[in-house]
Amino acid sequence: MLQDTQQKIIDSAIIIFNDDFSAPIEKVADRAEVTRRTLHRYFGERKDLLLACQLEMQKTCRAGMLTAFESSPDLLVKLEQMLYACIDCGSKYSFLNKLHNQQGHIHDHENEECVKYDHSFGLITTVISGLQEEGLVSRQLTVEWMTSLFTGIIRSTIDALTSGTVASASIKKFAWFSFSKGIGA
Amino acid sequence: MLQDTQQKIIDSAIIIFNDDFSAPIEKVADRAEVTRRTLHRYFGERKDLLLACQLEMQKTCRAGMLTAFESSPDLLVKLEQMLYACIDCGSKYSFLNKLHNQQGHIHDHENEECVKYDHSFGLITTVISGLQEEGLVSRQLTVEWMTSLFTGIIRSTIDALTSGTVASASIKKFAWFSFSKGIGA
DNA sequence: TTTAAATGTCTCAAATATGAGAAATTGTTC
DNA sequence: GAACAATTTCTCATATTTGAGACATTTAAA
Secondary structure, eight states: OOSOHHHHHHHHHHHHHHHOTTOOHHHHHHHHTSOHHHHHHHOSSHHHHHHHHHHHHHHHHHHHHHHHHTSOSOHHHHHHHHHHHHHHHTHHHHHHHHHHHSTTOOOOTTSHHHHHHHHHHHHHHHHHHHHHHTTSSOSSSOHHHHHHHHHHHHHHHHHHHHHTOSOHHHHHHHHHHHHHHHTTO | OOSOHHHHHHHHHHHHHHHOTTOOHHHHHHHHTSOHHHHHHHOSSHHHHHHHHHHHHHHHHHHHHHHHHTSOSOHHHHHHHHHHHHHHHTHHHHHHHHHHHSTTOOOOTTSHHHHHHHHHHHHHHHHHHHHHHTTSSOSSSOHHHHHHHHHHHHHHHHHHHHHTOSOHHHHHHHHHHHHHHHTTO
């Protein structure tokens, strides 16, 4: 088997549920090219699948983010690499974000998943704050807005990639151009 | 009645379905503060409600967009006003976009709704193309990317507004700052 | 206050989604 | 090709969602 079935199911689930949170399990099975029955052998119920998605997203995003964060002492380079890393995470980034900011999620500092999320995604805030203190990005904008913008640009990029309207070769550079200028760098 | 029940249901549906396309009708009814039974009196089945949402979004977005488009002969002012108009449309803008670009939508030039969509949203492309021809925005970026960016920034703005992380007084200005710089204006 | 329209309550039938057992089928490995 | 694991197929039972009838209750207007 080219790709592990379980992994394929998780990856499909992330894409499907990111697009449509209450979509029937069957859609996930279809995309993973397995029967609903097979899916259920790996994941007892919906909650279990969702949890597996959460772990997968957490793992991938965290790894990419940390590598990028440590890639350079230069804050601006860090940020650029983090942007690219998040684009590479694709819907894993989008969905993890959604789970922690929408869908009626109540952020809970006792919840281990929330803590892990904060730890990974807090790096973006850290870097942006640092840049602002050094006067390397606009002082008019708030850190919160720049963080929102970061997420928005990632989503634009992922959408553009999936719809195929923008060539994938140039898209990362476009994203960085727009983001860096957009925060006044 | 302060607000027409039917309208309240439609507005709720736009918010709920934008967030979770396959959410049960009951969620919409809850948000609109009516019973599921009442909702069903206005909208026979799910499809009918969705259609009503579509019409409402089309109407609101189109009106805002056209007013903005005609607000000034200056292309850059047009674009700025269009950005503000779309922010004002809120989830109506987001959801209409989603419907025509995701959820397995097949764009069909025979379909009247698609034609109306293209006509309204094509204005953005028109203005951006114009600006690029006049050298007022970057020539490195493609029009497709700048359009994606436009949508991404609107979504960031709406998210930031609903989550309340960024003050609503300054947010439109932030959005315009980031978008205009982001396209190299 | 009476009347009419809108909404809620209770109920039910049909449709769809979910989860799992049992046996048949496919695919891999030795 | 026998033996084993993974997957499919077929089948059910259960849960949830959907849509609507019948009647009570509320609300707005005359």
